[in-house]
Amino acid sequence: xxxxxxxxxxxxxxxxxxxxxxxxxxxxxxxxxxxxxxxxxxxxxxxxxxxxxxxxxxxxxxxxxxxxxxxxxxxxxxxxxxxxxxxxxxxxxxxxxxxxxxxxxxxxxxxxxxxxxxxxxxxxxxxxxxxxxxxxxxxxxxxxxxxxxxxxxxxxxxxxxxxxxxxxxxxxx
Numbered sequence: 001x002x003x004x005x006x007x008x009x010x011x012x013x014x015x016x017x018x019x020x021x022x023x024x025x026x027x028x029x030x031x032x033x034x035x036x037x038x039x040x041x042x043x044x045x046x047x048x049x050x051x052x053x054x055x056x057x058x059x060x061x062x063x064x065x066x067x068x069x070x071x072x073x074x075x076x077x078x079x080x081x082x083x084x085x086x087x088x089x090x091x092x093x094x095x096x097x098x099x100x101x102x103x104x105x106x107x108x109x110x111x112x113x114x115x116x117x118x119x120x121x122x123x124x125x126x127x128x129x130x131x132x133x134x135x136x137x138x139x140x141x142x143x144x145x146x147x148x149x150x151x152x153x154x155x156x157x158x159x160x161x162x163x164x165x166x167x168x169x170x171x172x173x
Contacts, residue, residue: 001153004144011043011149015050019119023055027086027116033133035125038141043149044123047141048092051121055090063123068107069093074119088117095124101131 005011022032034051036044049061057072072090091112098104112118113133125132138154 003151003153005043005149005151007147008043008046011046011151012050012053014151015047015052016054017050018047019051019054022119023087028135029116030133031091031113031115031118031120032087033113033136034119034121035129035132035136035138036121036123036141037126037138039143042141042143043151044141047139047151048121048123051119052090052092055087055119057090061092063094066097068095068097068103086117087119089115089119091118091120093120093122095122095127098124098127101128104128104131 003014005014018034025032036047038044045061045063052059052061052072055072056075058075059072070092072092074087074090093104095104109131113120122128122132125136125138140152140154142150142152144150
């Protein structure tokens with residue numbers, strides 16, 4: 001499935017909707033893992049901000065490039081809402097500086113993705129693909145113009161040949 005957004009607010013809204021769908025589902029015995037790929041400036045962090053907002057996280061979400069990951073408490077929603085203490089923590093990883101899957105192991109990643117109370121989002125997930133659960137949800141972010149983004153939901157990770165990118169050239173006005 002492919003979705004196009006026009007501007008960062010729309011990309012954040014899409015993330016919020018995505019998060020609300022996660023909250024509606026029952027945990028499956030392990031964490032929900034979202035693997036984001038795409039070029040720098042492609043909308044990954046913006047989408048993550050929407051995910052966090054949709055989960056009820058009040059903290060300001062920025063890319064944790066120098067921390068590698070941040071952990072946030074997912075608050076309980078009010079009466080009649082989706083969340084009934086199913087998910088407790090949101091982990092935001094930025095794998096840009098990691099050299100490979102071994103770097104995640106040192107951070108306790110296996111325990112994080114094994115817990116059904118966690119929602120885990122990884123930016124630059126292609127760098128650590130071998131460490132991710134097979135049922136991770138892959139989202140690829142592409143430029144579709146100066147402010148527009150194409151977001152491709154991959155149910156099964158489609159691999160790109162080495163040395164190629166899905167990014168399309170955007171003509172400057």
